[in-house]
Amino acid sequence: MTLQSRGHLLTEQANPASQTLDHLTPLQLVDLFNQEDAKTIAAIAAARESLAAAITITADALRHGGRLFYIGAGTSGRLGVLDAAECPPTFCTPPDLVQGIIAGGAGALLRSSEGLEDQADDGASAIAHHHVTQLDVVVGITAGGTTPYVHGALHAARQRGAKTIFIACVPAAQVAVEADVDIRLLVGPEILAGSTRLKAGTVTKLALNILSTGTMVQLGKVYGNRMVDVAVTNSKLHDRALRILQDLTDLSREDAGFLLEQSGRRVKLALLMHWTGLDAEAGDRLLSEHQGNLRQAVEAAGPTVNR
Template sequence: MADLQERGHLLTEQINPLSQNLDQLSSLELVELFNIEDQKAVAAVAAAKVELAQAIEKTAERLQQGGRLFYIGAGTSGRLGVLDAAECPPTFCTPPELVQGIIAGGAGALVRSSEDLEDRAQDGEAAIAQRQITQLDVVVGITAGGTTPFVHGALNAARQRGAVTIFIACVPQEQVSIDVDIDIRLLTGPEVLAGSTRLKAGTATKLTLNILSTGVMVKLGKVYGNRMVDVAVTNQKLRDRALRILQDLTGLSRETAALLLERSGKWVKLALLMHWTGLEKQAGDQLLSEHQGNLRAAVASYNNTKA
């Protein structure tokens, strides 16, 4: 692994030749430069598509067996992991413990810099022990520069416990090597502001986590087509989204869709199954359970029994 005291050779710490006169640019020139450089974040994710697809498959497999997904990082990387985890319950109606974010320094580090805490590998190890990680779980270590001891400590501990380990970094393997199951490298190059990995590196990381968590939820049957059928109906905006999904997929009026949503216990997936099969709430719920919550499989099974 790279010398933690000497990081100047890392790709994320290099000087970007296109922005050496950053402090002399007009506001428009500055925005244009950022826009050009940010396109490299999308390209970096595309270059890692094979490893990212493997991460989706492996994570979905473990979660189907009762496992959990953990993101762990420090600073910006940790905050991005916590953000992605926090967005899963409202989007996919998952229990909060299914996808969890761990950041060095705890909740306080979300709003106040605690980067000094990233240097403690033992804290990463302790976080894994505290959450009783097992062989059913998946641990994703996120570190733009690749060297964060907190993340390395956590991944080593998780690997010893048999968990699936995934590494996300923005430096090539020859600069920072690590023994993990899936190694995702997002090579975004030198930042516009040298060393500020909350920029392109952070953008590429956010894109990667978006794809990973959404891909896993697709595999778990949390969507139907491209519809958010497991959306948690917890406010007016989400209720409106739920009703629009029901209307679009069934052709029902808004008033009838609202009644169906209430009958289902405000669960879009169950409401659709009830409408398409004629089953009542309890029977529909049981059928979904038999198919691990997969609506398409549940509907197909019902139709096969009636054929």
């Protein structure tokens, strides 16, 4: 698609509500942003079924040894990298399980490299470089829907048999795509025409939050609404781990700390040990038998005196 043909895209249109943007007071600016940002919540609600389908596909792939890749350029790429980077500390996932790929590589996280988004071959090369297979899921993120880098990557991923998910902020009627799940987040024109780091960026971040967290919930990475697979890597997370143990058991903070150390600082294992009386080695085996799902492991252990 040529640059001249993009003016019809929803993300490129002028917003009637902000035609006097340069005349607004700071308070009026804040009110306008708030009014427009409310549309991101409605857009997520409208895409609920496709987001649920994306969670189902991704969880199934990861459950069977696959990986999740986000790929994009500019703001879209940065958002994917951010979501991927937050999975290891939140869910104790290995760094290669969820990966973010951005046009221009790591340097594009700090410096604008938007010119690289026009190379479809580079997107295909990125898929080859990461050895994407039929086990994996590739999420192409492009606010305006037209980014050649993303389309090249999705095409290459489909050729390799991977599942594909497309996330864009324009209607399918404006930009068609072949993907297993097609997520359209329609927030309308930006306050600053064409600046998709605004509403489009916000709604994309919301969607990625839902996709990654929903997937990890399906994989048993949480218990109730607790982050039981948290990586205890600093004082804040150590405190969180102790509070989770105290909240879900009758232990004092001191005893919770002792149990946490016995488990190798693994909250999930610590809870299983407490509730079942198993030692760390036996508890670890039981968790492995249930693919790390704490609730399933506890139920398999049967009635216990500690829970």
